[in-house]
Amino acid sequence: xxxxxxxxxxxxxxxxxxxxxxxxxxxxxxxxxxxxxxxxxxxxxxxxxxxxxxxxxxxxxxxxxxxxxxxxxxxxxxxxxxxxxxxxxxxxxxxxxxxxxxxxxxxxxxxxxxxxxxxxxxxxxxxxxxxxxxxxxxxxxxxxxxxxxxxxxxxxxxxxxxxxxxxxxxxxxxxxxxxxxxxxxxxxxxxxxxxxxxxxxxxxxxxxxxxxxxxxxxxxxxxxxxxxxxxxxxxxxxxxxxxxxxxxxxxxxxxxxxxxxxxxxxxxxxxxxxxxxxxxxxxxxxxxxxxxxxxxxxxxxxxxxxxxxxxxxxxxxxxxxxxxxxxxxxxxxxxxxxx
Amino acid sequence: xxxxxxxxxxxxxxxxxxxxxxxxxxxxxxxxxxxxxxxxxxxxxxxxxxxxxxxxxxxxxxxxxxxxxxxxxxxxxxxxxxxxxxxxxxxxxxxxxxxxxxxxxxxxxxxxxxxxxxxxxxxxxxxxxxxxxxxxxxxxxxxxxxxxxxxxxxxxxxxxxxxxxxxxxxxxxxxxxxxxxxxxxxxxxxxxxxxxxxxxxxxxxxxxxxxxxxxxxxxxxxxxxxxxxxxxxxxxxxxxxxxxxxxxxxxxxxx
Numbered sequence: 001x002x003x004x005x006x007x008x009x010x011x012x013x014x015x016x017x018x019x020x021x022x023x024x025x026x027x028x029x030x031x032x033x034x035x036x037x038x039x040x041x042x043x044x045x046x047x048x049x050x051x052x053x054x055x056x057x058x059x060x061x062x063x064x065x066x067x068x069x070x071x072x073x074x075x076x077x078x079x080x081x082x083x084x085x086x087x088x089x090x091x092x093x094x095x096x097x098x099x100x101x102x103x104x105x106x107x108x109x110x111x112x113x114x115x116x117x118x119x120x121x122x123x124x125x126x127x128x129x130x131x132x133x134x135x136x137x138x139x140x141x142x143x144x145x146x147x148x149x150x151x152x153x154x155x156x157x158x159x160x161x162x163x164x165x166x167x168x169x170x171x172x173x174x175x176x177x178x179x180x181x182x183x184x185x186x187x188x189x190x191x192x193x194x195x196x197x198x199x200x201x202x203x204x205x206x207x208x209x210x211x212x213x214x215x216x217x218x219x220x221x222x223x224x225x226x227x228x229x230x231x232x233x234x235x236x237x238x239x240x241x242x243x244x245x246x247x248x249x250x251x252x253x254x255x256x257x258x259x260x261x262x263x264x265x266x267x268x269x270x271x272x273x274x275x276x277x278x279x280x281x282x283x284x285x286x287x288x289x290x291x292x293x294x295x296x297x298x299x300x301x302x303x304x305x306x307x308x309x310x311x312x313x314x315x316x317x318x319x320x321x322x323x324x325x326x327x328x329x330x331x332x333x334x335x336x337x338x339x
Numbered sequence: 340x341x342x343x344x345x346x347x348x349x350x351x352x353x354x355x356x357x358x359x360x361x362x363x364x365x366x367x368x369x370x371x372x373x374x375x376x377x378x379x380x381x382x383x384x385x386x387x388x389x390x391x392x393x394x395x396x397x398x399x400x401x402x403x404x405x406x407x408x409x410x411x412x413x414x415x416x417x418x419x420x421x422x423x424x425x426x427x428x429x430x431x432x433x434x435x436x437x438x439x440x441x442x443x444x445x446x447x448x449x450x451x452x453x454x455x456x457x458x459x460x461x462x463x464x465x466x467x468x469x470x471x472x473x474x475x476x477x478x479x480x481x482x483x484x485x486x487x488x489x490x491x492x493x494x495x496x497x498x499x500x501x502x503x504x505x506x507x508x509x510x511x512x513x514x515x516x517x518x519x520x521x522x523x524x525x526x527x528x529x530x531x532x533x534x535x536x537x538x539x540x541x542x543x544x545x546x547x548x549x550x551x552x553x554x555x556x557x558x559x560x561x562x563x564x565x566x567x568x569x570x571x572x573x574x575x576x577x578x579x580x581x582x583x584x585x586x587x588x589x590x591x592x593x594x
Contacts, residue, residue, distance in 0.1 A: 015502065018499065018500060019499050019500055019562070020499050035564070036532055036541055036564055037532075037539060037541075038539075039539070257492060257494075285496070292496070292498070292593055311498050311503040311593070312498045312499060312500075312503060312593050312594055313498075313499050313594055
């Protein structure tokens with residue numbers, strides 16, 4: 001039985017569907033087409049026959065690609081204070097405090113904003129905060145319409161390490177959950193060099209970069225013992241964008257060429273030394289065990305941030321993405337949380 | 340154009356010493372007095388302009404409009420002096436040859452022929468010489484001064500997808516007021532594919548550009564088909580009537 005081609009087309013034409021996967025499919029089906037061009041390959045694949053089973057395989061493949069190519073990361077803060085009014089265990093009391101504002105959901109409908117707890121154990125309390133906003137937009141006939149939009153923000157309290165992760169792609173909503181926490185007596189403090197440590201913030205960041213770089217080098221050398229890949233001497237960490245906050249609150253961006261020590265460049269020297277600026281965002285690329293990842297490490301006053309995204313072809317290896325994240329987070333933890 | 344005024348003054352002084360030396364001796368044997376005086380006149384004006392510009396420049400920190408207009412005039416008189424000197428030299432040669440050989444051997448005395456050889460022939464020679472100079476040296480020089488090719492950045496990391504790879508800006512710049520017809524070609528290696536203005540290109544991308552006092556930006560989005568990490572070069576070439584400018588983009592291809 002053949003299936004509806006438009007469904008296949010929808011998947012193949014998504015930006016997330018990687019060109020290497022298209023080439024794989026074309027090779028499997030032995031189609032005669034120029035494998036350099038994405039459009040030609042999609043056309044040839046659509047002209048071919050698709051069975052139900054093949055379509056299901058395609059969906060699986062797409063899911064795997066997305067899992068590997070989607071960014072991974074969260075906002076992060078230190079737990080400064082938790083509610084402690086009863087004799088209950090900390091996680092129990094935290095759960096109950098949050099559930100005073102329990103979300104009321106009815107399938108996809110959200111009746112009342114609030115918290116939903118997924119897990120509450122001795123070391124960890126995690127869940128989702130549901131919230132809604134009325135937004136005003138123009139509809140297709142250019143009339144003003146209002147829509148309810150629902151946001152979900154993931155959170156996880158690590159009670160052992162006393163840190164909290166917040167998963168939100170919306171900047172404003174991230175602030176909303178912090179306010180909710182504060183109302184309930186949960187105090188969250190930012191990570192990274194602030195306050196008294198703010199004076200040598202840039203040295204702490206320099207130390208972080210050096211450690212990450214030597215860690216990457218070690219991981220590469222370990223891998224090369226059983227895999228003789230190219231040792232072309234490329235630097236494994238390239239910082240490409242720095243955001244520097246000056247003492248008057250201004251935020252300056254420095255875009256850098258990859259192959260240099262960022263602390264030696266004129267623009268960074270001027271902003272950090274002459275103008276007393278403090279580095280609060282680092283963005284760039286690092287190479288971990290042969291694969292490249294984009295990274296973003298943020299240390300603003302509110303919440304810290306760490307995020308990575310795999311570059312290049314999917315290798316059907318989600319573990320590597322997670323390992324790379326753990327690697328970076330370990331250093332983040334050491335320099336900015338335990339500092 | 341960067342000029343060394345001190346050098347120019349020295350050069351002119353030495354020329355004048357020669358010419359003045361010639362005028363005091365038995366000059367009629369070597370060149371016609373009219374040509375010598377005319378040359379002296381031109382070079383004196385040039386020297387005058389140059390010294391006044393030089394003193395204005397040294398005497399004031401400010402950029403005076405009069406100084407820059409004098410500088411502009413002195414550029415023209417420099418060209419005139421150079422051409423004048425060229426004429427003087429060729430004239431001297433023709434004049435001397437005519438006196439030494441033509442008169443005694445053939446017994447020439449027809450004045451019009453004499454005038455043509457001593458004054459007309461040098462004019463023709465100088466015309467041909469400055470024409471050749473203008474075409475072979477000056478025009479290519481001016482193009483290379485006006486047209487420049489910038490590539491930012493000149494080293495990129497490429498991946499199999501456009502969105503992962505670093506974008507590149509190729510920019511052709513014309514600083515002059517003249518219009519140039521240029522041909523841009525971007526030679527892509529077999530493994531690299533470019534997206535320019537939402538069109539996909541493999542092999543070589545070519546574009547004809549007419550540029551007047553402006554910049555022509557070309558935004559490249561790149562991806563590759565290589566299976567392993569490797570390096571490649573993309574050659575960017577701008578061709579014009581008088582030559583070529585070539586730059587390279589170093590690419591690191593990552594699977």
